[in-house]
Amino acid sequence: xxxxxxVRGTRDILPGExxxxxxxxxxxxxxxxxxxxxxxxxxxxEQTDLFERGIGEATDIVGKEMYSFQDRGERWITxxxxxxxxxxxxxxxxxxxTQGGIQRLWYTGPMFRYERPQAGRQRQFHxxxxxxxxxxxxxxxxxxxxxxxxxxxxxxxxxxKLDLNSVGDLEDRQRYREKLVAYFTPYVAELDRDSQERLHxxxxxxxDSKDPRTQAIAQEAPSILDYLGADSQRHFEQVQQYLSxxxxxxxxxxxxxxxxxxxxHTAFEMQVDDLGAQATVCGGGRYDRLVQxxxxxxxxxxxxxxxLERLILLLQQLxxxxxxxxxxxxxxKGTNAxxxxxxxxxxxxxxxxxxxxxxxxSAFGKQLKRADRSGAxxxxxMGDAEAEAKTVQLKWLASGEQQAVAQxxxxxxxxxxxxxxxxxxxxx
RNA sequence: GCGAGCGUAGCCAAGUGGCUAAGGCAGUGGAUUGUGGUUCCACCAUUCGCGGGUUCGAUUCCCGUCGUUCGCCCCA
Numbered sequence: 001x002x003x004x005x006x007v008r009g010t011r012d013i014l015p016g017e018x019x020x021x022x023x024x025x026x027x028x029x030x031x032x033x034x035x036x037x038x039x040x041x042x043x044x045x046e047q048t049d050l051f052e053r054g055i056g057e058a059t060d061i062v063g064k065e066m067y068s069f070q071d072r073g074e075r076w077i078t079x080x081x082x083x084x085x086x087x088x089x090x091x092x093x094x095x096x097x098t099q100g101g102i103q104r105l106w107y108t109g110p111m112f113r114y115e116r117p118q119a120g121r122q123r124q125f126h127x128x129x130x131x132x133x134x135x136x137x138x139x140x141x142x143x144x145x146x147x148x149x150x151x152x153x154x155x156x157x158x159x160x161k162l163d164l165n166s167v168g169d170l171e172d173r174q175r176y177r178e179k180l181v182a183y184f185t186p187y188v189a190e191l192d193r194d195s196q197e198r199l200h201x202x203x204x205x206x207x208d209s210k211d212p213r214t215q216a217i218a219q220e221a222p223s224i225l226d227y228l229g230a231d232s233q234r235h236f237e238q239v240q241q242y243l244s245x246x247x248x249x250x251x252x253x254x255x256x257x258x259x260x261x262x263x264x265h266t267a268f269e270m271q272v273d274d275l276g277a278q279a280t281v282c283g284g285g286r287y288d289r290l291v292q293x294x295x296x297x298x299x300x301x302x303x304x305x306x307x308l309e310r311l312i313l314l315l316q317q318l319x320x321x322x323x324x325x326x327x328x329x330x331x332x333k334g335t336n337a338x339x340x341x342x343x344x345x346x347x348x349x350x351x352x353x354x355x356x357x358x359x360x361x362s363a364f365g366k367q368l369k370r371a372d373r374s375g376a377x378x379x380x381x382m383g384d385a386e387a388e389a390k391t392v393q394l395k396w397l398a399s400g401e402q403q404a405v406a407q408x409x410x411x412x413x414x415x416x417x418x419x420x421x422x423x424x425x426x427x428x
Numbered sequence: 429g430c431g432a433g434c435g436u437a438g439c440c441a442a443g444u445g446g447c448u449a450a451g452g453c454a455g456u457g458g459a460u461u462g463u464g465g466u467u468c469c470a471c472c473a474u475u476c477g478c479g480g481g482u483u484c485g486a487u488u489c490c491c492g493u494c495g496u497u498c499g500c501c502c503c504a
Contacts, residue, residue: 060501113502364464366456
């Protein structure tokens with residue numbers, strides 16, 4: 001009989017790895033709370049229409065990567081391929097815009113795209129994202145980029161670069177698109193096949209083709225930055241000024257085009273060298289038209305999403321030490337001792353200690369060995385003699401120092417112990 | 429969706445058309461029946477992802493399939 005395995009492109013996050021995830025999530029929560037962002041949790045699936053209208057029917061995500069199906073009520077359902085559409089849907093459905101001012105939101109959770117799996121690219125993957133709804137101010141652009149930058153820094157990542165571009169507003173893009181088509185048309189025969197197809201469907205995407213010949217041709221193509229209207233130009237310049245004020249290094253990349261139709265003005269990506277073709281760790285931009293297109297009031301917005309698998313892959317490459325460990329490993333042998341150890345472990349936890357109780361009942365030597373491996377700074381040893389005397393042996397594993405302690409002292413005079421544990425933790 | 433590589437224990441692996449499939453780490457038991465980090469001993473794959481084929485004989489060669497990795501595509 002063959003074992004059932006996880007579906008292609010999905011994976012389990014096992015105990016050895018979940019602490020990495022928790023670190024990222026905790027760091028993000030702290031930073032986002034400080035910046036006044038509130039969490040929003042939306043469903044994992046939505047009506048298929050939401051994504052078709054929101055992301056754009058011509059995009060690859062909608063065209064060939066969505067998990068769509070009909071439910072038993074014959075509704076067309078899609079597992080969310082990204083987070084923004086659902087957030088905007090909720091924003092409209094609950095009329096959050098009537099609360100006035102600006103909504104600063106964040107979310108995290110699984111997303112689903114039917115793609116060929118690779119390291120850093122799965123069919124069920126996780127994103128953490130922010131959305132600022134209701135501000136057209138370039139300071140909002142800079143704020144969200146700064147938060148992403150801070151998050152990476154907090155986690156110890158330093159080797160990334162920020163690519164920045166503006167794709168202008170609708171009119172700018174229309175004008176530019178015409179110029180671009182006019183530029184590429186004489187070269188049609190020399191372009192790679194994909195780019196030939198994109199010439200009329202989505203000519204901006206030709207710019208980031210990896211085909212060397214196409215790239216050579218695209219090198220001389222007109223730049224979007226020369227076709228920005230006065231307002232777009234001004235917005236983009238201010239974003240750059242603010243980023244400089246915040247000492248966030250960036251580089252202009254006029255060929256940066258994001259794959260979702262809803263982007264306007266600012267577009268950016270944070271990339272690293274260590275993830276092969278999955279170099280983009282964070283991507284985002286402004287989407288001033290999306291809320292309106294989904295039937296809401298004219299609401300400018302900006303956001304980004306971080307790919308958590310990619311981020312955690314990077315953290316793991318850094319071999320950052322893990323800090324989470326227990327305070328005491330509790331060893332017991334003998335009928336009375338084992339019974340009392342259970343009670344003691346319970347009491348210690350109520351007193352605020354992290355305790356692991358050895359359940360094996362094997363020889364003290366074996367249990368001590370496990371205590372050592374557990375990473376706990378100290379070990380508590382209880383045999384029937386200790387059980388009789390209502391004491392326990394407290395052994396500090398690094399020094400070997402050991403003494404008998406009354407159980408009641410352990411439970412009620414916790415101050416000194418906590419301080420000593422904290423001091424040991426500090427050293428590691 | 430296209431092209432290519434890989435798949436031997438929980439992990440890292442050596443291996444070959446033919447006698448019981450190296451080794452290391454981890455794990456379990458013991459030396460040490462109440463004291464760990466060192467050491468020593470023993471145990472730990474009727475089987476080489478799965479299915480089929482070729483062969484006297486396949487973990488090894490072939491086909492298919494599943495998974496994974498790299499590139500393209502796409503994107504976070």
